[in-house]
Amino acid sequence: MLETINLSKSFKGKKVVQDINLYLDNGESVGLLGPNGAGKSTTISMISTLIKPTSGRITMNGVNAIAKPGEIRSVSGVVPQELALYQELSAYENLKFFGSIYKLRGKELDKAIQQALEFVGLENRKKDLVKTYSGGMKRRLNIAAALLHRPKILILDEPTVGIDPQSRNHILEAVRALNQQDGTTILYTSHYMEEVEQLCDRLYIMDHGKIIAAGTKDELLSILSTEDKIKVEVNKLDEAFVEQVKTMEGVRKLEVSELQLKIIAAKGSSLISKLVHLTEQHQIQLLNFHTETPSLEDVFLHLTGRTLRD
Amino acid sequence: MRSFIKKDLLIFLRDWKELLTVLLLPIVLVIVLNFAFAGLFDSDDEVSMDLQLAVVNQDDETDAMEQLKERLVSDAAFEEQEANAIVEAAEEIQPVNLLSDYLESDDVKEWVTIHHLEEKEAAEKVKAGDLDGMLIIPQGYAADSLYASFADEPPTTSLIYKMEEETTDSSALQQFIQGFIEELNYQFALQEITGGAEIAAALPEGGLEDMGTAHEFTMTQYFTIALGALFALFVVATVAMKTGVEIRDQVFNRILLANIHPMRFLIGKMVSTIYLVVLQIVFVLLVSHFLLGVFPDRTIAFWGGIFALIVLLALVLSGLAAIYTAILLRMNNVDAANGVFMLATLLFGTLGGGFVPIYMLPKWLQQIGEWTPNGLFLAILTEWVQFEKLSSIVQPSLYMVGFFFLFTIIGVALFPKRGKAQ
Numbered sequence: 249m250l251e252t253i254n255l256s257k258s259f260k261g262k263k264v265v266q267d268i269n270l271y272l273d274n275g276e277s278v279g280l281l282g283p284n285g286a287g288k289s290t291t292i293s294m295i296s297t298l299i300k301p302t303s304g305r306i307t308m309n310g311v312n313a314i315a316k317p318g319e320i321r322s323v324s325g326v327v328p329q330e331l332a333l334y335q336e337l338s339a340y341e342n343l344k345f346f347g348s349i350y351k352l353r354g355k356e357l358d359k360a361i362q363q364a365l366e367f368v369g370l371e372n373r374k375k376d377l378v379k380t381y382s383g384g385m386k387r388r389l390n391i392a393a394a395l396l397h398r399p400k401i402l403i404l405d406e407p408t409v410g411i412d413p414q415s416r417n418h419i420l421e422a423v424r425a426l427n428q429q430d431g432t433t434i435l436y437t438s439h440y441m442e443e444v445e446q447l448c449d450r451l452y453i454m455d456h457g458k459i460i461a462a463g464t465k466d467e468l469l470s471i472l473s474t475e476d477k478i479k480v481e482v483n484k485l486d487e488a489f490v491e492q493v494k495t496m497e498g499v500r501k502l503e504v505s506e507l508q509l510k511i512i513a514a515k516g517s518s519l520i521s522k523l524v525h526l527t528e529q530h531q532i533q534l535l536n537f538h539t540e541t542p543s544l545e546d547v548f549l550h551l552t553g554r555t556l557r558d
Numbered sequence: 559m560r561s562f563i564k565k566d567l568l569i570f571l572r573d574w575k576e577l578l579t580v581l582l583l584p585i586v587l588v589i590v591l592n593f594a595f596a597g598l599f600d601s602d603d604e605v606s607m608d609l610q611l612a613v614v615n616q617d618d619e620t621d622a623m624e625q626l627k628e629r630l631v632s633d634a635a636f637e638e639q640e641a642n643a644i645v646e647a648a649e650e651i652q653p654v655n656l657l658s659d660y661l662e663s664d665d666v667k668e669w670v671t672i673h674h675l676e677e678k679e680a681a682e683k684v685k686a687g688d689l690d691g692m693l694i695i696p697q698g699y700a701a702d703s704l705y706a707s708f709a710d711e712p713p714t715t716s717l718i719y720k721m722e723e724e725t726t727d728s729s730a731l732q733q734f735i736q737g738f739i740e741e742l743n744y745q746f747a748l749q750e751i752t753g754g755a756e757i758a759a760a761l762p763e764g765g766l767e768d769m770g771t772a773h774e775f776t777m778t779q780y781f782t783i784a785l786g787a788l789f790a791l792f793v794v795a796t797v798a799m800k801t802g803v804e805i806r807d808q809v810f811n812r813i814l815l816a817n818i819h820p821m822r823f824l825i826g827k828m829v830s831t832i833y834l835v836v837l838q839i840v841f842v843l844l845v846s847h848f849l850l851g852v853f854p855d856r857t858i859a860f861w862g863g864i865f866a867l868i869v870l871l872a873l874v875l876s877g878l879a880a881i882y883t884a885i886l887l888r889m890n891n892v893d894a895a896n897g898v899f900m901l902a903t904l905l906f907g908t909l910g911g912g913f914v915p916i917y918m919l920p921k922w923l924q925q926i927g928e929w930t931p932n933g934l935f936l937a938i939l940t941e942w943v944q945f946e947k948l949s950s951i952v953q954p955s956l957y958m959v960g961f962f963f964l965f966t967i968i969g970v971a972l973f974p975k976r977g978k979a980q
Contacts, residue, residue: 298811321817332808334565336572341565348561349816377572393812 249274249433250295250313250320250401255304257290265290265457268304272401277427277434279448281441281544283552287457288437289329292405295435296326325399329406331386332393335379339370339389342378343396350397357396364392367422384415391419395426401433402426408443423447441545451544455552468547475500477546478519480509481536482527489530496522501549507535512550562826563833569800570793570834580793584785584842585849591785592778592850595915609670609734612680612692613661617699619654625701626708634709648704654695657717660738670734684720693735694718775944780915782852783939786842787871787932788912790835794875795899797831798882802892810887824973827883828876828966835872840865853943863942863951867935870955873962874931880969887974906930931961 255268265287272278282288293299295306297317305312308319333342343361352360365371368388378386387407394402404423408416424447426432438444444451451468453461461468485507493509494502498519503510513519520537527534540546571577623645630641661672673680673689680692699715706713719735804810813823843864846852853860882899889895907913909926910933916924927933938954941947 296815298815318817321815324815326812326815328808328811330808332812334569334804334809335807336569337565341568345561345565346812346816349813349818 249309251307252291252295253305253307255291255294255301255306257287257294257299258302263302263457265294265301268454268459270452270459270462272433272435274400275427275431275433276450277423277436277448279444279451280435280437280454281439281444281451281548282437282454283439286439286454288439288454289405290457291454292326292403292435292437295320296324296403297321298326320401323399324401324403325394325397327391327394327402327404327407329409331390333378333386333389336377338375338377339365339381339392340374342389343393346393347396352396360396360398364395367395368392369418382412382415384411384418387411387415387419388422391422399432401435403435405437406439407436408438408440420446441543441548445544453548453551455548460551461547465544468544469542471547471550474515475542475550476513476515476519477540477542478509478511478513478523479536479538479540480511480523480534482507482509483533483535485532486530489526489532492526493523496526501553503549512546559822559826559829562822563830566797566800566826566830567833570796570830573796576796580789580796580838581841584789585845587785588778588781588842588846589850591781595777595781609691610673610689611661611670612673612675612683612689613658614675614677614680614692614694615654616677616697617654617695618697619652619700622652622700622704623649625698626704629701629705630708634705634711644708648708651704653700653703657695657738661734666734681720691732692720694720775940776852777915778846778850778852779943780911780936780940782843782846782850783943784911784916784932784936786839786846787910787935788907789842790839790871790875791878791903791906791912791932793834793838794831794879794882795896795903797827797834797879798886798899799896801827801883801886802896805886806892820975821970821973824880824883824969828880828969831876831879832869832872835875836868839868839871843868857946860942860946863946863948864939867938867942867951867955870958870962871931871935874935874958874965877962877965877969878931880966881972884969884972884974888972906932909933911936931958934958934961 249272251271252268255265256263257265268287268291270278270280280288280291290299294301297306297313297320300314306314306320308323311319313320334345337345340361343364344357347357347360361374362371365374368391370385370388370392373381373385378389381389387409391404391407402423407423408419411419420443423434423436427434427447434447436444436447445465448465450464451462452459453468461471485504490502490504490509493499493511496519498514499511500514501512511519523537524534626648627641627645630636630644631638636644660666661670673683675683675692677692677694680689683689684692695717696715699717702715703713705711717735719732801810804813810823814820843852853864882895885898886892886895909923910916910930911919911927912932916927916933916936919927928937934954934957938951938958941950941954
């Protein structure tokens with residue numbers, strides 16, 4: 249349905265997005281995951297035809313969408329990261345304006361507004377000015393404005409940034425319903441791992457302007473199938489102990505925070521008995537000790553050497 | 559298009575701070591300045607003058623008729639009988655007395671105080687600045703002017719007006735005297751056409767009418783129009799600033815993604831500017847009128863003309879809004895763009911007489927001022943308020959239309975083609 253081929257963007261000679269290859273099939277829900285500054289929003293802006301790529305191609309059903317942006321614009325709805333709303337207008341007036349620029353008129357427009365308001369749970373506050381809304385309500389209205397013309401593809405750029413858990417859940421449920429009940433194709437960017445895990449069939453992981461991994465959740469987790477993740481809590485820590493853990497055979501990555509060690513080690517490296525032995529040597533008491541199933545967060549850590557929120 | 563206009567109007571009208579600024583502030587300023595300047599000129603409305611004129615009469619009219627008869631017979635070869643008839647008619651005229659009566663008339667006395675002095679004393683007082691000017695009636699003036707008139711020859715003697723330096727007051731005096739001379743010539747001309755004797759010489763009328771003013775143009779009218787136009791410029795700057803908010807909040811991007819022609823956005827801005835400017839100036843003029851009686855006893859046609867000129871200004875300013883909008887879309891820094899618009903507004907406002915009465919500015923600045931939309935609007939309305947003649951405002955109104963097209967073309971040319979991806 250939608251595909252990008254070697255999509256790149258430079259600003260003032262600096263490449264911010266480099267050789268992005270991704271595709272969206274009809275009815276899919278695809279996540280674009282990455283930390284702040286990874287290039288997700290630039291990628292989204294190119295896909296939604298707001299900015300032109302420096303190089304590369306975007307096709308929509310085989311048609312060059314860079315030359316014919318209308319191919320994507322006519323079937324997509326974009327929920328930008330910023331609240332693209334008129335604060336001095338009511339929710340109803342905002343939706344009426346945005347609906348009318350999508351050439352909706354009369355009863356059709358009224359019906360679309362009513363449905364969008366119900367969908368995001370704002371029908372009771374439709375006459376209130378947007379500037380009186382909470383952050384979560386504004387985010388919901390931001391989504392409603394992109395749904396009026398019933399787009400086939402919904403592109404959401406970090407739609408849950410800075411809102412309360414209740415509104416966040418509401419948005420996630422709404423997006424899931426759009427995908428599963430209405431068959432809307434979703435492209436969802438976030439730096440919240442759990443949102444993407446919850447919503448998306450497939451994932452692209454971005455960092456420093458590049459896609460560093462892609463696949464289904466299971467496919468991505470299999471990257472870590474040769475590793476164990478061990479979490480250790482101790483009563484005290486000293487540098488010599490940490491240094492020795494780091495150089496132990498089989499340890500691939502070590503993260504230290506206060507009195508906790510997170511270790512990623514090669515499967516079957518018999519690390520547990522070695523760790524017990526080492527703590528005794530340093531007269532450190534082992535308070536807690538468990539192995540964890542790797543998560544996408546761990547995949548990201550494995551691929552980039554840092555966490556998503558860094 | 560209607561949805562764009564409605565959206566812009568709603569956003570503007572809900573900004574109560576902006577509304578207070580463009581609707582109430584000019585009215586408050588009109589009231590304050592009206593009283594302030596009324597005090598300055600010691601009058602409620604009009605700018606009053608107290609001109610001091612010395613009259614030096616060196617002519618002796620007792621011999622004038624004899625001299626006239628002699629010259630008619632000897633120089634112009636009139637028959638004795640004809641010459642007697644002319645002298646008889648001329649006795650009714652007596653130019654020096656006419657001038658004296660003219661200067662002493664009630665209308666002129668409101669403006670001019672006459673001092674009958676000898677030439678030397680008058681010259682000293684004019685030089686010292688005690689008097690605004692001196693008028694010398696030279697010896698033989700009456701006989702010569704009558705002879706010139708009846709013999710249809712150019713006069714050899716004329717009134718001499720002297721002033722130390724040209725000021726508004728001394729120039730006004732000169733115009734008074736010129737007005738008299740023209741009226742006198744007119745009377746002579748009439749006398750010739752009708753054969754002479756039946757015509758009684760009438761005194762020329764004094765006052766502002768002789769200077770060509772059909773209606774008074776008061777300070778209150780000046781400030782109402784000037785401030786109305788000045789705050790219309792603020793309306794334009796505000797419309798542009800709202801565009802800045804649309805860009806910053808990415809609403810503009812959302813509009814672009816709706817796959818509509820971006821020019822609709824620009825045209826929407828222009829049309830909403832027209833509505834807002836018309837509403838704003840009509841409000842300021844009407845409220846000022848009802849509070850201060852700015853335009854008393856004027857006809858429906860006069861008000862129609864005022865409305866048409868306001869619409870014309872609104873058109874010009876819609877072009878300016880197009881330029882501002884296009885610049886905003888091109889500049890990355892919205893705040894810097896807003897600063898530029900505010901500077902432009904202040905510049906237009908100053909040059910166009912929005913902050914200080916334009917006639918207080920040097921002549922060259924006044925001329926530049928008429929090349930600003932608000933300055934030209936003020937000049938046209940000044941003309942309309944005084945003369946209410948369509949012919950006198952046609953040409954400057956065409957300049958306004960020219961401004962509209964020029965601004966619109968520049969705005970459209972600058973408008974980035976953001977419908978396509980950048």
